[in-house]
Amino acid sequence: PSAMEPGKTTFNMGFVFNRLLPRTNCKKCGKPTCLAFAFELAKKKMAVEDCPVLGQPESAADRTVLQKLLE
Numbered sequence: 649p650s651a652m653e654p655g656k657t658t659f660n661m662g663f664v665f666n667r668l669l670p671r672t673n674c675k676k677c678g679k680p681t682c683l684a685f686a687f688e689l690a691k692k693k694m695a696v697e698d699c700p701v702l703g704q705p706e707s708a709a710d711r712t713v714l715q716k717l718l719e
Contacts, residue, residue, distance in 0.1 A: 696715055
């Protein structure tokens, strides 16, 4: 078992992060889908800034939540 809080496994957090992503599967981050990006985010292999769509003003709230969850 990991030292993370119960329920906060990388696997579970990938799904949590996916719900906050645009889910456009635009591939602009280099990943085939937003879900794939979410799992890389959970593993800390990608950063919120790697998603260009999250950089848009309409995604500001989701971006803020993601950054707080990743702290």
